[in-house]
Amino acid sequence: MKSYRKYMTSKIVWYVLTFVVALFLNFLLPRLIPGNPVSTIVSKITSGMADTNSIKRVYETFEKEFGLNKPIWEQFLIYVSNLLHGNMGTSFGQYPRKVTDILASSIVWTIGLQLPAIIVSWILGNVLGVLAAYIKKGFDKVLFPVFLFISCIPSFGFAIVLVWLFAVALKIAPASGGYAFDMIPSPTLSFFLSVLQHYQLPFWSIVLVGIGGQSLGMREMSIYELNADYVKYCRLLGLKDSKIVRYVFKNAVLPQITGLALSLGTMVGGALITEIVFSYPGLGSVLFNAIAAQDFPLISGCTLLITTGVLIANFVIDIVYGLIDPRIKVAQQE
Amino acid sequence: MKNNFSIIFKSSKFRLGFIIFALLLLSVIIFPIVNKEDPLKMNYTMFQNPGPNLPLGADNFGRNELVELIAGGKTSLIIGILAGGIATGVGLILGLFGGYIGGLVDDVLSSITNIFLVIPSFIILVLISVSISSRSYLTTALVIGFTSWPWTARAVRAQTISLRNRDHVNLAKVSGYSIPKIIATEILPYIASYVGMAFILQVASGILSEATISMLGLGPQNTVTLGLMLNWATMYEAHMSGAWWAFVPPVLMIALITFSLNLMNTGLDQIFNPQIRS
Amino acid sequence: MAEKLLEVKNLKSVYKTRFNEKITAVDDVSFDLEDGKCLGIAGESGCGKSTLAMSVMGYYYPPLFYESGIVNISGIDITKIPYNQLRKEILGKEIAYIPQAAMNALNPTQRIINLIEDVMEEHISGITKKEIRKIAEDRFETLNLPKDVLQRYPIELSGGMKQRTVIAISTILNPKILIADEPTSALDVTSQKIVIKLLKDLIKRGFIKAMVFITHELPLLYNIADDIMVMYAGEIVESGEAEEVIFDPIHPYSNGLMNSIIVPEKGIKGKKLTVIPGAPPNLKYKLEGCRFFDRCLFAKDECKISEINMKYVNNRSYRCVLQVDELKEMYEDGKKPATT
Numbered sequence: 046m047k048s049y050r051k052y053m054t055s056k057i058v059w060y061v062l063t064f065v066v067a068l069f070l071n072f073l074l075p076r077l078i079p080g081n082p083v084s085t086i087v088s089k090i091t092s093g094m095a096d097t098n099s100i101k102r103v104y105e106t107f108e109k110e111f112g113l114n115k116p117i118w119e120q121f122l123i124y125v126s127n128l129l130h131g132n133m134g135t136s137f138g139q140y141p142r143k144v145t146d147i148l149a150s151s152i153v154w155t156i157g158l159q160l161p162a163i164i165v166s167w168i169l170g171n172v173l174g175v176l177a178a179y180i181k182k183g184f185d186k187v188l189f190p191v192f193l194f195i196s197c198i199p200s201f202g203f204a205i206v207l208v209w210l211f212a213v214a215l216k217i218a219p220a221s222g223g224y225a226f227d228m229i230p231s232p233t234l235s236f237f238l239s240v241l242q243h244y245q246l247p248f249w250s251i252v253l254v255g256i257g258g259q260s261l262g263m264r265e266m267s268i269y270e271l272n273a274d275y276v277k278y279c280r281l282l283g284l285k286d287s288k289i290v291r292y293v294f295k296n297a298v299l300p301q302i303t304g305l306a307l308s309l310g311t312m313v314g315g316a317l318i319t320e321i322v323f324s325y326p327g328l329g330s331v332l333f334n335a336i337a338a339q340d341f342p343l344i345s346g347c348t349l350l351i352t353t354g355v356l357i358a359n360f361v362i363d364i365v366y367g368l369i370d371p372r373i374k375v376a377q378q379e
Numbered sequence: 380m381k382n383n384f385s386i387i388f389k390s391s392k393f394r395l396g397f398i399i400f401a402l403l404l405l406s407v408i409i410f411p412i413v414n415k416e417d418p419l420k421m422n423y424t425m426f427q428n429p430g431p432n433l434p435l436g437a438d439n440f441g442r443n444e445l446v447e448l449i450a451g452g453k454t455s456l457i458i459g460i461l462a463g464g465i466a467t468g469v470g471l472i473l474g475l476f477g478g479y480i481g482g483l484v485d486d487v488l489s490s491i492t493n494i495f496l497v498i499p500s501f502i503i504l505v506l507i508s509v510s511i512s513s514r515s516y517l518t519t520a521l522v523i524g525f526t527s528w529p530w531t532a533r534a535v536r537a538q539t540i541s542l543r544n545r546d547h548v549n550l551a552k553v554s555g556y557s558i559p560k561i562i563a564t565e566i567l568p569y570i571a572s573y574v575g576m577a578f579i580l581q582v583a584s585g586i587l588s589e590a591t592i593s594m595l596g597l598g599p600q601n602t603v604t605l606g607l608m609l610n611w612a613t614m615y616e617a618h619m620s621g622a623w624w625a626f627v628p629p630v631l632m633i634a635l636i637t638f639s640l641n642l643m644n645t646g647l648d649q650i651f652n653p654q655i656r657s
Numbered sequence: 658m659a660e661k662l663l664e665v666k667n668l669k670s671v672y673k674t675r676f677n678e679k680i681t682a683v684d685d686v687s688f689d690l691e692d693g694k695c696l697g698i699a700g701e702s703g704c705g706k707s708t709l710a711m712s713v714m715g716y717y718y719p720p721l722f723y724e725s726g727i728v729n730i731s732g733i734d735i736t737k738i739p740y741n742q743l744r745k746e747i748l749g750k751e752i753a754y755i756p757q758a759a760m761n762a763l764n765p766t767q768r769i770i771n772l773i774e775d776v777m778e779e780h781i782s783g784i785t786k787k788e789i790r791k792i793a794e795d796r797f798e799t800l801n802l803p804k805d806v807l808q809r810y811p812i813e814l815s816g817g818m819k820q821r822t823v824i825a826i827s828t829i830l831n832p833k834i835l836i837a838d839e840p841t842s843a844l845d846v847t848s849q850k851i852v853i854k855l856l857k858d859l860i861k862r863g864f865i866k867a868m869v870f871i872t873h874e875l876p877l878l879y880n881i882a883d884d885i886m887v888m889y890a891g892e893i894v895e896s897g898e899a900e901e902v903i904f905d906p907i908h909p910y911s912n913g914l915m916n917s918i919i920v921p922e923k924g925i926k927g928k929k930l931t932v933i934p935g936a937p938p939n940l941k942y943k944l945e946g947c948r949f950f951d952r953c954l955f956a957k958d959e960c961k962i963s964e965i966n967m968k969y970v971n972n973r974s975y976r977c978v979l980q981v982d983e984l985k986e987m988y989e990d991g992k993k994p995a996t997t
Binding site: 066076197201209214315318356 | 490494499503505506507509510583584587595596609612613618623626629633634635637638641642645
């Protein structure tokens with residue numbers, strides 16, 4: 046257990062360091078825009094305002110948040126201290142809404158859509174992968190190219206086709222939104238059913254594409270494991286194939302967990318775009334609108350939130366992985 | 380060398396992938412020579428149906444979808460190859476030097492690699508693209524290339540470490556060769572097949588990255604790419620008006636390009652990693 | 658005469674390549690194994706000795722295929738019974754196996770005790786985890802293995818300990834026959850000795866009744882085997898009592914094999930070290946005459962012409978056209994194999 050604590054401590058240090066780097070990039074990159082973004086944007090927001098006092102107030106808000114006219118390191122400190130106070134600034138595009146409020150209302154939708162979709166595609170993909178490796182027959186000729194082709198379709202491309210097919214042509218599912226447009230979010234059955242209906246297409250478009258990639262990776266790992274010496278030895282001990290496949294599954298799926306951690310960033314990216322296609326009220330759509338409106342505080346808030354989410358997910362996976370794989374446990378002791 | 384190529388082509392997967400890719404490549408090169416129509420010219424009506432002179436109809440701007448598809452495929456391929464080349468190059472250099480030199484250099488390089496492996500490259504791509512107000516397709520390729528090297532760097536480093544204590548490397552070391560020379564003559568040849576495969580995958584992911592970033596409205600300007608075509612189709616709700624020709628062809632084109640690249644990669648993998656051979 | 662536990666008759670196994678070529682890896686092999694005996698099988702890597710082990714255990718997975726012959730284990734011809742019966746009633750129970758590279762023979766993510774549980778539950782219906790634990794602990798104690806190994810993962814064990822653990826697991830059901838495929842080749846000398854002692858101990862205590870010991874080091878068999886078979890290119894080229902085959906080999910190949918290994922054993926010390934030149938023939942092609950022809954220093958034209966049958970002299974047999982005295986004379990004469 047001592048070694049595990051050491052493993053965990055080093056992981057925590059790494060993730061904190063990574064987070065600081067991410068934070069810095071998040072702060073710095075948007076500030077590299079030539080010119081003074083605040084004054085351009087403020088003039089845009091205030092173009093309809095006649096009252097000089099309110100224009101001044103808008104300008105002051107942003108000046109305070111950005112710490113303009115101060116050296117860059119001081120701006121960074123202001124940025125971090127604002128963050129620590131839970132303040133991500135005020136949205137340019139949806140002035141005077143706070144960035145944190147906008148993000149809070151959309152993150153629920155994103156997590157609700159992506160977490161189940163990624164987990165379901167991961168599980169289904171891995172089960173299919175190990176079966177494909179075990180059965181083998183005909184897989185290479187027919188199923189493999191099909192799976193590979195599916196995994197090569199970008200999930201948002203798949204999404205557009207699904208909307209057109211099921212919502213427009215066949216009219217069996219709603220085309221966009223997280224719930225019927227004439228409803229107000231409330232804890233009622235009809236609202237819940239509407240959410241469920243709107244859930245189907247985005248969910249399956251993320252799942253199906255994910256299954257393709259996951260099952261291919263798992264198949265490869267399983268073939269590798271099926272050729273391992275212990276499979277032969279277990280067979281010669283008279284163990285049932287179903288039992289041996291279970292060993293193989295466990296051993297092959299463990300590296301897949303790290304695979305999931307590392308591909309999480311890409312998966313989330315693809316899934317965010319899927320939200321845009323469906324006008325799903327999640328972070329993807331918020332980010333899309335923020336980019337269109339050049340709403341820098343909101344963009345920065347979105348990217349920071351997504352990065353943090355991916356980092357946390359990676360961290361959890363790393364910790365769990367260290368707990369369940371004896372190979373890692375021993376590696377820590379050495 | 381000739382022998383190597385004939386081995387590669389023995390794999391039916393590599394053959395199929397190569398044929399698809401070569402056909403796609405040929406069509407984007409030859410088509411513009413035959414048909415000189417400007418892909419950005421708005422000659423038709425919005426979402427005009429496919430007809431005898433307009434095999435794939437027109438897009439939201441009334442542009443010839445087929446001409447656009449070929450031009451977009453060409454630009455996307457260029458972006459993918461350029462980005463893949465940059466990512467492979469950067470990853471190769473960092474991985475080789477870190478893995479071979481070891482010690483502090485390796486610690487620093489692999490720390491950087493590990494950090495950028497966890498921060499989604501998609502996010503950095505967004506942040507950089509947001510701050511560059513005018514983007515040509517070359518800029519897009521550069522940005523994608525410089526954000527997607529960590530995978531390659533990590534894998535190349537692992538391979539280099541497994542090689543650096545081999546006898547032939549030690550022999551070169553005691554013979555007094557310089558580090559770059561040892562790396563170039565004693566290590567690089569052994570990981571060349573791997574690097575080739577990594578490049579193929581980087582090209583595929585570069586094309587996908589372009590599509591992703593374009594869908595967010597951060598794609599290159601004044602040009603056509605497959606991602607931009609999808610972006611326009613979504614913004615103008617082609618799928619809602621049933622104009623399948625505005626989005627099915629680019630989706631298929633992206634899928635076909637990445638599919639052919641992945642097939643080639645799998646074929647190569649089966650040749651160079653016999654363990655996985657089923 | 659003691660009871661025959663294992664009887665192999667004219668066994669033939671082939672590998673089929675992707676291009677449907679047949680490679681006969683075990684060609685017309687026959688032998689018996691009697692109660693209380695240890696049979697050694699020696700030969701270079703690739704001579705088919707491991708394939709023979711697999712074939713005897715009915716382990717036919719592509720690309721290996723059964724071609725013809727009989728394998729009788731406790732009176733049952735295992736080549737004729739369905740796989741499920743073989744798995745349930747024979748494997749692990751009647752005949753057990755110790756693998757070549759014990760290093761990777763154990764599932765890395767499973768504790769030793771869990772594998773023993775799976776093996777015993779598979780063969781003894783209704784046995785409880787508690788009973789299994791008791792049996793395993795007793796057995797480990799009897800065999801001088803630390804009990805806490807049971808709770809370990811394979812990666813936590815040293816090479817020698819892993820090999821001894823594998824032996825204990827393989828014999829937990831007291832199988833009549835144990836097939837040990839190069840059980841010592843990846844180990845250091847000390848661990849080798851411990852493993853050999855353990856294997857002898859198993860017979861002495863009656864946990865197993867007979868053993869087949871496969872190795873590429875012919876002299877190693879002196880310590881453990883009662884009889885020895887020498888294999889070359891899928892065929893048996895010589896068999897007889899261990900001491901005779903080691904110190905007085907008849908077949909030119911056995912003779913070469915004895916001369917090509919340094920092992921500090923009595924009577925072997927000080928012998929000139931030689932290497933048999935050349936490589937075994939490609940079994941893909943139909944072979945005429947003696948398979949050792951290309952590498953044999955005593956080969957004559959007639960060796961290549963007809964099929965060479967086993968010759969039986971006293972208790973021994975060998976596969977060569979020459980007579981025993983002719984060969985002996987040549988070994989004595991200056992026509993010793995060239996030193997390289």
